[in-house]
Amino acid sequence: MSYKNLEIWQLAREVAIEIHKMSLEQLPKFEQFETGSLQDAETFERIHLKCELPGNKLNNFIKHFER
Numbered sequence: 001m002s003y004k005n006l007e008i009w010q011l012a013r014e015v016a017i018e019i020h021k022m023s024l025e026q027l028p029k030f031e032q033f034e035t036g037s038l039q040d041a042e043t044f045e046r047i048h049l050k051c052e053l054p055g056n057k058l059n060n061f062i063k064h065f066e067r
Contacts, residue, residue: 011054
């Protein structure tokens, strides 16, 4: 079984691609390579929501093996 078949990997890949596209299309040019600030609250909130589901699934996956 390949890791690429895991649902968490597929979700993380989709989110990474979507965030990358969003950063190229919606962030101001001066923030494209900025690592310390994301001042547009709406864009930050969308990125945060996109990361929340895969993050929760990853946490549950890890907890399963820590038992």
